[in-house]
Amino acid sequence: MVQDLKLYEEGITKFYASSDNLKTKDSVFYNPMMRISRDLTLLVLAFLRKMRGEKKISFLDLMAASGVRSLRVLNELKDDRIKVHINDYSKLCYNIILKNIKLLGSHDDEERVKVYNEEALKFLSNSQYYDFIQIDPFEDINKFLYPAISKVKNGGILALTTTDTASLSGTYPRACVRRYDAVPQNFDFKHEFGLRILIRAIQIEGSKQDRLLKPIITYYYKHHFGAFFQVIKGRERAYGPFKNHEFLLYCTNCLNRKTTRSLFNREICDYCGGRMKFAGKFYTGKLFDEEFLKFTENILPKRNYPLSKETEKVLQMIREEAGINSPYTFNLHLLSQKFKLKLVKMEKLIKLLKSRGFNASRTHFNPLSIRTDAGVKDIIDAMKHSI
Ligand SMILES: C[S@@+](CC[C@H](N)C(=O)[O-])C[C@H]1O[C@@H](n2cnc3c(N)ncnc32)[C@H](O)[C@@H]1O
Ligand SMILES: [Zn+2]
Numbered sequence: 001m002v003q004d005l006k007l008y009e010e011g012i013t014k015f016y017a018s019s020d021n022l023k024t025k026d027s028v029f030y031n032p033m034m035r036i037s038r039d040l041t042l043l044v045l046a047f048l049r050k051m052r053g054e055k056k057i058s059f060l061d062l063m064a065a066s067g068v069r070s071l072r073v074l075n076e077l078k079d080d081r082i083k084v085h086i087n088d089y090s091k092l093c094y095n096i097i098l099k100n101i102k103l104l105g106s107h108d109d110e111e112r113v114k115v116y117n118e119e120a121l122k123f124l125s126n127s128q129y130y131d132f133i134q135i136d137p138f139e140d141i142n143k144f145l146y147p148a149i150s151k152v153k154n155g156g157i158l159a160l161t162t163t164d165t166a167s168l169s170g171t172y173p174r175a176c177v178r179r180y181d182a183v184p185q186n187f188d189f190k191h192e193f194g195l196r197i198l199i200r201a202i203q204i205e206g207s208k209q210d211r212l213l214k215p216i217i218t219y220y221y222k223h224h225f226g227a228f229f230q231v232i233k234g235r236e237r238a239y240g241p242f243k244n245h246e247f248l249l250y251c252t253n254c255l256n257r258k259t260t261r262s263l264f265n266r267e268i269c270d271y272c273g274g275r276m277k278f279a280g281k282f283y284t285g286k287l288f289d290e291e292f293l294k295f296t297e298n299i300l301p302k303r304n305y306p307l308s309k310e311t312e313k314v315l316q317m318i319r320e321e322a323g324i325n326s327p328y329t330f331n332l333h334l335l336s337q338k339f340k341l342k343l344v345k346m347e348k349l350i351k352l353l354k355s356r357g358f359n360a361s362r363t364h365f366n367p368l369s370i371r372t373d374a375g376v377k378d379i380i381d382a383m384k385h386s387i
Contacts, residue, residue: 005028005096006018008030008066008068010035011072012076013068016096016100017030017096027092028096029065033222035308035310035311036219037136037226038069039307043296044217044292045157047216047292048156054081058083058128058132059134060127060130060132060133061073061136062087062124063088063137064093065088065093067088067101069134070097071104074101074104074113083113085115085130087123089117089120094115094117098115120137124144124147130156131156132156133151133158135161137162139164140167141160144160149202149205149206152211152231154233155232156231157230157231159227159228160226160227162224163224164225165191165224167179167180167184168194168197168198168225169186170186170187170190170193179201180201181204182197182280183280184197188255188329189366191365193248193279193328194225195218195220195287199218199283199287202227207241211237211238212232212237212240213230214289215227215286215288216230216292217288217292218287221364230289244284245282246261246282247259247260248279249263249277250279251277253272253274254269254338254376255334256377259327284327285327286322293319293322317361317362321361324372330370331369332368344386346362348386349386350362350372351386352382352386353374358373
């Protein structure tokens with residue numbers, strides 16, 4: 001079938017994909033909205049490069065479509081020590097990836113880049129071990145997790161994206177229970193909660209193989225979740241995250257919330273005496289690695305590969321919220337509606353909370369929410385006083 005192709009550009013890399021680029025069947029898919037995920041692949045690879053010293057690094061792009069992610073790795077990281085393997089089970093994608101590599105010119109090098117045309121599970125069952133595996137399917141990722149984790153070298157990276165936000169964030173709670181063994185929260189921080197449910201599910205897949213999956217950077221952006229984990233071998237390490245797999249208790253009456261490891265006898269709200277709802281389990285640990293965030297701060301001004309303005313903006317907000325020890329955020333619109341308070345300027349409120357000894361910041365999850373270690377009563381009191 002002759003395809004209607006179009007030439008695109010992302011970063012400083014040109015490539016072909018279908019002109020009908022968001023069609024998922026019989027086409028070469030390309031979603032410009034997910035550029036953040038590809039920008040972060042470059043950054044995390046550069047971070048791994050730093051951790052691995054002079055050693056060679058193998059990168060597998062398991063579901064590549066046009067191959068844009070790998071093309072950007074080749075063209076923008078410009079590091080001969082990174083070997084790139086690109087795979088897609090669609091013959092059409094396979095042919096376009098070959099065409100796109102030719103277009104890059106100097107990277108048409110058998111030693112540095114290899115292209116495969118196989119079903120992902122079959123590919124993994126016979127494959128070598130990699131320093132970095134990226135999975136990016138259309139449908140849910142569950143069936144790829146165990147085999148992909150098993151093929152990441154110790155200390156390497158497993159990266160993934162998923163658009164399964166409807167089940168993870170509470171639109172289809174039964175699908176969430178089936179797929180991720182957790183009750184979602186269709187409330188004021190449903191996206192962060194969905195991401196944390198996903199992280200727990202992935203860590204459990206890792207622990208079955210005595211591997212810890214430590215978040216390097218995880219995020220929600222425009223209808224998809226992205227997650228980059230370092231995979232670390234060891235029974236004790238793999239057990240570590242379980243202390244951070246907890247339930248959420250939340251009160252729809254006064255918006256109080258807290259985490260608990262056991263649901264026994266904990267359902268009465270200690271603020272208003274109402275009955276609390278529960279959700280989870282979810283991962284309550286860190287979503288971001290401080291070393292990685294520091295690395296991005298240092299490397300960004302000197303880099304020769306361009307990130308989109310949006311990626312930089314999200315990274316900036318993540319740096320602000322990363323240091324705050326709280327697994328949820330508060331939506332200020334909801335608080336002001338619920339308690340008939342005037343909506344206050346977010347910066348003013350954050351400043352006041354900080355002056356009262358709390359940590360507080362914006363959050364990349366929602367422009368209307370703040371992350372803080374203050375409780376709901378402290379926030380309401382600060383809202384009354386920051387008008
Ligand atoms: C969301 S697209 C990938 C987008 C690409 N990673 C990017 O950043 O632009 C998903 C791709 O995975 C491929 N795919 C889906 N299931 C697969 C499987 N089981 N094995 C191999 N490839 C698969 C599809 O052909 C499609 O090209
Ligand atoms: Zn309450």
